[in-house]
Amino acid sequence: MTDNGRLSVVNPATEESIEEIVTTSREDLDRAAGKARRAFAEWRSFAGLDRAELFHELASDLRDHADELAEIMTREGGKPFIENHDEVTWTAACFDYYGEIARDNVGYLPAPIEPQQLALVIKEPVGTVACIVPWNYPLLLAAWKVAPALAAGNAVILKPSEQTPLATRRMAELIEDLPDGLLQIVYGAGEVGEMLVRHPGVDMVAFTGSQETGRKVGVAAAERLIPANLELGGKDPFIICDDVDIEVAAQGAVWAACLNAGQVCTSSERFYVMKGIADDFVEASKSYVESLHIGDPMDERTDIGPMINEEGRGKVERHVGEALQKGAKLVAGGERYGERGFFYKPTILTGVEPSMTVMRDETFGPVVPIVQVDTLDEAIEQANSVPYGLGANVYTQDFEKMLKCMREIRAGTVWINDPLTDNDAAPFGGQKGSGIGRELGREGLEAFQESKHVHIDPKVEKKEWWYPYGPGEESGQRTI
Numbered sequence: 001m002t003d004n005g006r007l008s009v010v011n012p013a014t015e016e017s018i019e020e021i022v023t024t025s026r027e028d029l030d031r032a033a034g035k036a037r038r039a040f041a042e043w044r045s046f047a048g049l050d051r052a053e054l055f056h057e058l059a060s061d062l063r064d065h066a067d068e069l070a071e072i073m074t075r076e077g078g079k080p081f082i083e084n085h086d087e088v089t090w091t092a093a094c095f096d097y098y099g100e101i102a103r104d105n106v107g108y109l110p111a112p113i114e115p116q117q118l119a120l121v122i123k124e125p126v127g128t129v130a131c132i133v134p135w136n137y138p139l140l141l142a143a144w145k146v147a148p149a150l151a152a153g154n155a156v157i158l159k160p161s162e163q164t165p166l167a168t169r170r171m172a173e174l175i176e177d178l179p180d181g182l183l184q185i186v187y188g189a190g191e192v193g194e195m196l197v198r199h200p201g202v203d204m205v206a207f208t209g210s211q212e213t214g215r216k217v218g219v220a221a222a223e224r225l226i227p228a229n230l231e232l233g234g235k236d237p238f239i240i241c242d243d244v245d246i247e248v249a250a251q252g253a254v255w256a257a258c259l260n261a262g263q264v265c266t267s268s269e270r271f272y273v274m275k276g277i278a279d280d281f282v283e284a285s286k287s288y289v290e291s292l293h294i295g296d297p298m299d300e301r302t303d304i305g306p307m308i309n310e311e312g313r314g315k316v317e318r319h320v321g322e323a324l325q326k327g328a329k330l331v332a333g334g335e336r337y338g339e340r341g342f343f344y345k346p347t348i349l350t351g352v353e354p355s356m357t358v359m360r361d362e363t364f365g366p367v368v369p370i371v372q373v374d375t376l377d378e379a380i381e382q383a384n385s386v387p388y389g390l391g392a393n394v395y396t397q398d399f400e401k402m403l404k405c406m407r408e409i410r411a412g413t414v415w416i417n418d419p420l421t422d423n424d425a426a427p428f429g430g431q432k433g434s435g436i437g438r439e440l441g442r443e444g445l446e447a448f449q450e451s452k453h454v455h456i457d458p459k460v461e462k463k464e465w466w467y468p469y470g471p472g473e474e475s476g477q478r479t480i
């Protein structure tokens with residue numbers, strides 16, 4: 001894309017356009033890459049403490065503007081205001097965390113080869129990092145990349161989703177104390193994302209989004225031989241053992257499936273319930289789902305807001321429709337809600353089969369497909385049966401079962417009795433087809449660092465292993 005285009009940002013609760021944004025052209029991106037390079041030269045030599053202080057000020061500004069940012073996110077993304085308000089505070093916490101741990105992660109000393117020597121491993125920034133994020137957690141997922149990338153000394157060019165650019169733009173306005181050009185935002189859809197990944201001024205890409213787009217980003221980065229961190233989609237399993245409080249497990253399960261209208265990368269999308277409690281679990285889930293408030297995401301009573309757009313809702317309708325056609329049973333929901341907005345009622349299905357799309361592909365909507373299983377081994381085998389491996393949930397009080405699930409489920413995160421709880425201090429990412437690399441924790445910082453080994457010998461002297469390999473001249477045996 002060489003010219004500026006325009007994109008309409010739509011409120012998913014009303015289907016009305018909120019604002020038209022101007023997209024970034026190739027010339028704009030060239031200028032941004034030049035500014036980023038100059039800012040990087042300045043920023044890489046900032047002391048860690050100075051960076052940390054700027055991060056703490058930024059975190060405090062974000063908290064001071066939490067209501068405003070949450071309202072913008074609610075209008076552009078449809079997530080309930082209360083969840084967006086939480087998101088702003090988690091975003092601030094992420095900047096606080098990386099401001100501090102970056103001071104503690106500048107390298108290490110390996111044992112040298114000889115005792116008088118000094119070996120150092122220095123952690124250096126990569127350069128200009130392109131961060132590309134989706135619409136479901138616009139500020140938080142940006143912070144998971146931007147905070148560690150900047151804390152490691154890089155410059156960042158951030159592309160928010162074309163669906164949700166407005167809160168990101170406001171956040172960037174609040175970041176006025178950072179050096180000019182250190183964090184820049186580019187706007188647009190896939191073409192702008194692709195232009196960014198392929199731009200010669202970009203040294204690394206950190207991407208969160210669907211598996212399909214992630215593959216394209218990975219290929220484009222590989223062609224340029226630049227590193228790519230990929231955080232992709234999931235099809236998370238949720239196992240419910242028969243030793244737990246069924247009401248609690250059912251409520252945890254429904255929440256894990258329906259949070260943000262099921263549009264969380266770690267939404268639980270497949271439920272494996274021990275046969276002995278399955279009927280009671282379905283009944284408890286049904287009554288909980290029927291008690292939830294669906295509607296205006298700005299209303300504080302609202303539990304479930306709209307989906308992001310017609311395309312997202314259409315995918316859910318296709319998955320549910322195919323399952324029902326192939327013999328699944330509808331227990332709750334299964335239809336749209338209201339006259340306007342992309343609402344879809346929380347839906348419970350039973351009688352689903354592993355071959356159904358709703359059990360194989362990412363649905364990304366408020367759907368709870370429930371399968372009865374006879375044993376924990378069967379549940380784990382089913383859990384591992386798809387090519388995704390982002391997260392997994394288990395409900396049990398039995399410590400042996402916890403350990404078994406911890407060891408045998410192939411996923412980047414296994415939550416036991418506390419679904420979907422993120423922790424800045426622990427790595428997050430996918431096994432199998434759910435991604436390459438990790439965010440958060442120390443690994444999330446190291447992702448944005450290059451390692452440089454420096455080997456210092458304080459003595460200038462000839463080493464005994466240099467030429468000549470044969471016996472020396474004193475022996476009188478050398479011929480040349």
Ligand code: NAD
Nearest residue numbers: 133134135160161189190193194209210213231232233265
């Ligand atoms: P998406 O893949 O359609 O888009 C993600 C971002 O990539 C957007 O900013 C988009 O404009 C950009 N993009 C599109 N085509 C591109 C290209 N060819 N090159 C570069 N950038 C391009 O995803 P989405 O619909 O915005 O988000 C939903 C998906 O994100 C789901 O699959 C969800 O599971 C996943 N997700 C993953 C995580 C995680 O941490 N693993 C977190 C949240 C969401």
